[in-house]
Amino acid sequence: MSTSVGCKDGASKSNDNVVCEVNEKLQNMSTADMSTHDVSVCANCGKEGNSNEISNMCNKCKQVKYCNAACKKQHRHKHKKQCEEYVSLAAQRVAELHDEELFKQPPPAEDCPICFQRLPIVTHLLRGSRYMTCCGKTICSGCMCAPVYDNQGNEVAGKKCPFCRTPAPTTENETIKREKKRVELNDPFAIYNFGVRYFNPQGFAQDYTKALELWHRAGELGYAKAYNNIGCAYEKGEGVKLDKKRAIHHYELAAMGGDAHARYNLGFLEKYEGNVGRALKHFMISTRDGYTDSLEQIKQAYLTGHATKECYTKALQVYQEYLGEIKSIQRDKAAAISEHYRYY
Numbered sequence: 405m406s407t408s409v410g411c412k413d414g415a416s417k418s419n420d421n422v423v424c425e426v427n428e429k430l431q432n433m434s435t436a437d438m439s440t441h442d443v444s445v446c447a448n449c450g451k452e453g454n455s456n457e458i459s460n461m462c463n464k465c466k467q468v469k470y471c472n473a474a475c476k477k478q479h480r481h482k483h484k485k486q487c488e489e490y491v492s493l494a495a496q497r498v499a500e501l502h503d504e505e506l507f508k509q510p511p512p513a514e515d516c517p518i519c520f521q522r523l524p525i526v527t528h529l530l531r532g533s534r535y536m537t538c539c540g541k542t543i544c545s546g547c548m549c550a551p552v553y554d555n556q557g558n559e560v561a562g563k564k565c566p567f568c569r570t571p572a573p574t575t576e577n578e579t580i581k582r583e584k585k586r587v588e589l590n591d592p593f594a595i596y597n598f599g600v601r602y603f604n605p606q607g608f609a610q611d612y613t614k615a616l617e618l619w620h621r622a623g624e625l626g627y628a629k630a631y632n633n634i635g636c637a638y639e640k641g642e643g644v645k646l647d648k649k650r651a652i653h654h655y656e657l658a659a660m661g662g663d664a665h666a667r668y669n670l671g672f673l674e675k676y677e678g679n680v681g682r683a684l685k686h687f688m689i690s691t692r693d694g695y696t697d698s699l700e701q702i703k704q705a706y707l708t709g710h711a712t713k714e715c716y717t718k719a720l721q722v723y724q725e726y727l728g729e730i731k732s733i734q735r736d737k738a739a740a741i742s743e744h745y746r747y748y
């Protein structure tokens with residue numbers, strides 16, 4: 405089964421659109437040295453006029469103008485090399501701007517709404533927090549396990565949401581019903597999770613198209629991990645046609661939105677392309693967000709001579725910073741009760 409889901413976020417941009425954007429950017433960069441008075445010069449015959457008279461622009465680089473189509477045609481051969489240079493310069497600048505955005509440390513993950521401490525990262529081994537289908541809050545393991553007291557100071561027995569006090573759902577059907585309500589409220593995590601239910605499938609009949617649609621919606625609403633799932637689908641060709649470019653595009657969206665797993669995936673892909681520097685940058689950013697596999701990658705790179713000692717030392721240091729933000733006595737207590745609450 406294969407489907408192609410339209411991507412509103414630019415994966416399918418045509419080259420023309422890219423060149424247009426490039427030119428916009430170039431024009432913004434060069435407005436300072438472009439004279440503000442309205443005089444243009446034909447690149448072929450040298451005739452001067454206002455921008456209405458000299459308006460026939462090179463379609464490719466959009467950097468030179470002509471008085472008419474004849475001049476443009478005559479100049480084509482002469483202009484060819486310069487035109488290519490303009491286009492490649494613009495592409496280079498766009499790539500630089502893109503990298504500037506890509507390699508920024510994303511804002512930290514949200515705080516637990518009860519203890520106001522940063523939520524630990526959730527990986528395949530760690531479950532330091534839990535999403536509540538009642539109120540849509542994600543609550544840290546420490547607060548999940550903390551005893552709840554009533555107004556008289558007596559401990560309240562039974563499983564209740566520590567945030568809104570709604571009793572926990574007792575059946576899978578009830579869970580799905582609650583999730584559905586959250587989906588209708590545009591809750592990005594619930595929407596993402598519905599996508600997972602369709603993709604894997606869990607509780608629903610498998611439907612890749614629906615899953616991808618839901619993940620796109622969750623991603624647009626700010627749940628970055630949803631883009632990572634889309635990236636994985638494209639990388640493996642699972643439910644969609646294998647498409648490495650689209651995989652990377654979605655990993656990048658996820659990584660910029662703060663998903664450390666996606667950033668690890670990007671680092672891994674760069675590593676196998678031989679781009680050690682870019683790989684290490686991704687691993688460093690995701691280590692700062694608590695992704696231990698990334699820290700391990702940096703360690704290995706150091707041990708095999710691909711990363712400097714400073715790089716590894718910095719990685720250890722930023723990981724400690726992360727731990728400083730997520731560690732708490734309450735969370736440690738929870739982790740001591742059950743492996744399920746291990747959070748780092």
Ligand SMILES: [Zn+2]
Pocket residue numbers: 446447448449450451470471472475
């Ligand atoms: Zn001319």
Ligand SMILES: [Zn+2]
Pocket residue numbers: 462463464465466467468483486487488490
């Ligand atoms: Zn040109």
Ligand SMILES: [Zn+2]
Pocket residue numbers: 516517518519520521543544545546547548
């Ligand atoms: Zn908490």
Ligand SMILES: [Zn+2]
Pocket residue numbers: 536537538539540541565566567568569570
């Ligand atoms: Zn709740």
